[in-house]
Amino acid sequence: MTVSLEQLQRCHVAVDLGAARTRVYVKGLGLVVDEPSVAAVNTRTGSLIAVGALAEQMTGRTPHYIRVARPVSGGSVVDIEMAQRMLRHLLGDKLRRSLRRKPRLRAAACTPHEADPLAQRATVETLIGLGARRVELVDTLIAAAVGCGLPVEQPTATMIMVCGAATTQIAVLSLGSIVTAVRIPVGGNAIDEAIIQHLRQHHQLLLPSQSVRPLQLALHGNGLQTTGPALTEIHGRDVATGLARSAQVDTAAVRQAIHTPLTAVLDGVGKVLRDCPPDLVADLADRGIMMVGGSALLPGLDQMLREATGMPVHIAERPDACAVLGLGAMLDGKIQPMVLNPLAG
Ligand SMILES: Nc1ncnc2c1ncn2[C@@H]1O[C@H](COP(=O)(O)OP(=O)(O)OP(=O)(O)O)[C@@H](O)[C@H]1O
Numbered sequence: 001m002t003v004s005l006e007q008l009q010r011c012h013v014a015v016d017l018g019a020a021r022t023r024v025y026v027k028g029l030g031l032v033v034d035e036p037s038v039a040a041v042n043t044r045t046g047s048l049i050a051v052g053a054l055a056e057q058m059t060g061r062t063p064h065y066i067r068v069a070r071p072v073s074g075g076s077v078v079d080i081e082m083a084q085r086m087l088r089h090l091l092g093d094k095l096r097r098s099l100r101r102k103p104r105l106r107a108a109a110c111t112p113h114e115a116d117p118l119a120q121r122a123t124v125e126t127l128i129g130l131g132a133r134r135v136e137l138v139d140t141l142i143a144a145a146v147g148c149g150l151p152v153e154q155p156t157a158t159m160i161m162v163c164g165a166a167t168t169q170i171a172v173l174s175l176g177s178i179v180t181a182v183r184i185p186v187g188g189n190a191i192d193e194a195i196i197q198h199l200r201q202h203h204q205l206l207l208p209s210q211s212v213r214p215l216q217l218a219l220h221g222n223g224l225q226t227t228g229p230a231l232t233e234i235h236g237r238d239v240a241t242g243l244a245r246s247a248q249v250d251t252a253a254v255r256q257a258i259h260t261p262l263t264a265v266l267d268g269v270g271k272v273l274r275d276c277p278p279d280l281v282a283d284l285a286d287r288g289i290m291m292v293g294g295s296a297l298l299p300g301l302d303q304m305l306r307e308a309t310g311m312p313v314h315i316a317e318r319p320d321a322c323a324v325l326g327l328g329a330m331l332d333g334k335i336q337p338m339v340l341n342p343l344a345g
């Protein structure tokens with residue numbers, strides 16, 4: 001961890017700007033914002049019409065003068081100004097005023113593993129624009145591991161897989177640091193996209209991009225598992241005629257379509273394990289893999305991982321919010337650093 005726990009304890013607010021959702025934790029208050037990272041703008045006046053869940057509902061339903069923007073993409077802030085405006089509205093006046101009263105507002109934010117300097121800079125700029133004097137950056141992998149209660153500071157290996165919307169990050173941690181890690185540009189979005197493409201190609205059916213909580217929708221909660229109905233009815237729009245139509249979709253084929261992006265994730269798991277020192281791999285065989293991030297809820301993904309690795313696989317308690325809750329725990333001083341100085345005792 002590059003930033004020390006003491007520095008984090010001095011922060012007042014923790015932010016996780018994700019491709020899908022933005023989460024904010026305020027010291028002493030807990031998780032105050034957990035909303036989609038979306039803002040709807042009136043292009044005639046430039047004013048903001050809605051943010052968060054309301055703006056997300058507008059996606060694909062707006063007249064031409066309303067633009068729905070996603071200021072965070074691929075795990076990093078791509079539109080700093082819009083991200084600031086979105087965050088300002090998500091926080092609300094009351095909270096913003098109380099934060100502004102702090103003479104030297106300090107913020108912590110998590111950034112994806114090995115985020116490039118430009119992406120890190122964009123996160124810092126966004127928070128400075130909101131009044132922070134100092135911004136501490138923490139690797140999402142560490143924040144999420146703390147958030148799901150893994151004993152990161154111990155000299156024992158733990159393996160974590162952060163399944164986000166834009167990326168999947170996998171790491172082996174020991175003694176508070178990352179031993180090996182990979183970041184794969186495949187996440188929940190790529191899985192959604194695979195399903196949309198499948199329905200388009202094989203059923204000539206267009207699914208509206210956001211009503212696609214497609215997994216549950218298409219698979220009736222069976223996800224990657226083979227139990228459940230073989231066929232399911234899906235409503236969408238005919239590609240050629242543009243008319244509303246429904247189709248009987250073969251769930252096994254949809255499952256197959258999801259497997260394609262997931263092979264990249266499984267390859268990543270293999271790479272991390274191969275790069276890991278043998279002593280740590282032995283620890284991992286007992287402790288297994290902890291899954292966090294919203295896409296960890298994809299039904300059957302844990303089972304698939306179990307079969308592919310032969311290791312125990314667990315899903316964190318609140319997988320989607322683990323990273324920001326981990327940052328929050330560090331802000332609140334709930335995490336004690338391990339003292340690596342046996343001679344002093
Ligand atoms: N119950 C669920 N079943 C399947 N997928 C889900 C479920 N809940 C959330 N997701 C998926 O999880 C993803 C959002 O996860 P998360 O909130 O961790 O992303 P993020 O932190 O914004 O993204 P990133 O870390 O990649 O920037 C979305 O792609 C969403 O479709």
Ligand SMILES: [Mg+2]
Nearest residue numbers: 018019164323
């Ligand atoms: Mg995330």
